[in-house]
Structure formats: structure tokens, C-alpha cells
Amino acid sequence: MGYALTRIDMHIHSDFSDGLNTPREIVEFALTRRFDSICIADHVSRDTGWLDDFLMEIKALRNEFEGRIEILAGLEVEVLDMRGNLDVDPTRVSSADLVLASFHWIPGKSGRMSWRAIRMDRAIALENWFTAMRAVLRNKQVKMIAHPGFILKSYKIEIPTYVKEEVAVLAGRSGVVFEHNHKYRVPDDEFLSLLQTEGARILPGSDAHSLVELDELWRSWPDV
Ligand SMILES: [Zn+2]
Numbered sequence: 001m002g003y004a005l006t007r008i009d010m011h012i013h014s015d016f017s018d019g020l021n022t023p024r025e026i027v028e029f030a031l032t033r034r035f036d037s038i039c040i041a042d043h044v045s046r047d048t049g050w051l052d053d054f055l056m057e058i059k060a061l062r063n064e065f066e067g068r069i070e071i072l073a074g075l076e077v078e079v080l081d082m083r084g085n086l087d088v089d090p091t092r093v094s095s096a097d098l099v100l101a102s103f104h105w106i107p108g109k110s111g112r113m114s115w116r117a118i119r120m121d122r123a124i125a126l127e128n129w130f131t132a133m134r135a136v137l138r139n140k141q142v143k144m145i146a147h148p149g150f151i152l153k154s155y156k157i158e159i160p161t162y163v164k165e166e167v168a169v170l171a172g173r174s175g176v177v178f179e180h181n182h183k184y185r186v187p188d189d190e191f192l193s194l195l196q197t198e199g200a201r202i203l204p205g206s207d208a209h210s211l212v213e214l215d216e217l218w219r220s221w222p223d224v
């Protein structure tokens with residue numbers, strides 16, 4: 001799969017959250033690797049105290065490097081429940097360039113499903129994820145789905161084709177970007193091709209947490 005002539009990475013973590021490098025180090029490195037556009041996306045939640053500092057820093061870098069590389073500020077935010085609510089103050093998200101909705105766990109009836117509950121009923125886990133995904137795609141705050149399907153893959157739960165199809169249709173209609181995630185290798189080929197068929201927007205993201213990882217993930221990505 002090609003991504004036209006632009007070299008884009010929509011998902012790089014800095015040391016504002018759990019990455020190793022500063023935003024400036026990431027930008028300077030990305031220039032040496034001839035990226036046209038990067039999104040520095042850090043994990044935030046409702047009680048994140050450094051959000052304004054992060055946004056100011058990205059804005060300053062964007063101005064400094066204008067014309068050489070596009071720099072976006074992204075917020076990677078957990079999906080809290082099956083209604084598609086996010087773990088972020090809704091009044092704060094507009095100050096970022098994009099919100100990446102993420103599943104690092106599977107929502108249950110109240111809170112997250114435990115590993116034991118998922119193991120006991122994988123069909124319910126899939127259903128909950130599917131319900132939450134449909135709701136997230138209706139949430140106007142969300143601009144991108146990070147590593148789509150990764151959480152199910154991590155529990156070895158296959159996504160049936162009809163589920164991929166329905167998500168692809170909603171993705172196409174909503175305009176929400178689906179990340180082609182280098183690190184977790186999701187979505188799979190079938191899911192990607194359904195997303196493309198339905199006109200969904202797909203952009204690459206490494207999900208790198210260091211410059212070394214950024215380099216490695218891009219080197220081992222044969223399709224771009
Ligand atoms: Zn993530």
C-alpha cells in the first residue's frame with residue numbers, strides 16, 4: 001500500500017507521556033529521515049496536568065520549522081465505555097490538532113473488562129468492542145482511530161468479516177482516519193482493503209516511543 005508521495009507518521013510519542021525523546025528531538029530526527037508531516041501524539045487523560053505546556057511546545061516547533069515539516073499535536077485518548085465517551089475533558093480537545101481514540105482495554109458494563117472476563121467470553125468482548133467502536137465513530141471529537149483492532153489481536157480474538165465491513169462503512173461515512181499502525185501491524189489486510197473499498201481515510205503511524213524505535217519501525221515497513 002502506498003501513501004502517495006508524502007511521508008507521514010501520525011503517531012509518535014514524546015517524553016510528555018511515555019516516550020523517551022523530547023518533541024524537538026523527534027522533529028529534528030524526522031527531518032533527517034525526510035518526513036513531510038508528523039503528529040506528536042501523547043497519552044492524555046482527564047487529569048493530565050501538562051496539556052497546555054505540550055500544546056504550546058508543539059505550536060512553537062511548528063512555527064520554527066514552518067515550510068520544512070508539518071508538525072501536528074495529537075492526543076491519544078482512551079475510550080472509556082460503550083457509549084464512546086473519552087477519557088479527556090471535552091472542552092480541552094479543540095486546542096489540539098487531533099484526537100486519536102484508542103482501545104488499550106475493552107469496555108465492559110461498568111469500567112473495563114477484566115482479563116478473566118474476556119477469557120471466559122470472547123464473544124462478549126468482541127461485541128463490547130464493536131458497540132464502543134460504533135459509538136466512537138459517532139463522537140465528533142474523534143479525528144482518528146489509533147491501532148484499530150489491536151486490543152482484540154492482543155487477546156487473540158478474530159474480528160469477523162461482517163464486523164470489519166460494518167466498521168469500514170461507518171469509517172467511510174464519518175471521515176474519521178484509521179491508522180495503519182506499524183507497531184502492532186493492524187488493521188490486517190482484509191480490514192484495510194474493506195476500509196479502502198468504503199472510502200475510509202487511512203494514514204500510517206509508527207506508534208514509536210523513541211527515535212531508535214521510530215527508525216526500526218519505518219525500516220521494517222516494506223510497503224511505503
Ligand atoms: Zn495506544
Ligand SMILES: [Zn+2]
Nearest residue numbers: 011013076207
Ligand atoms: Zn500510542
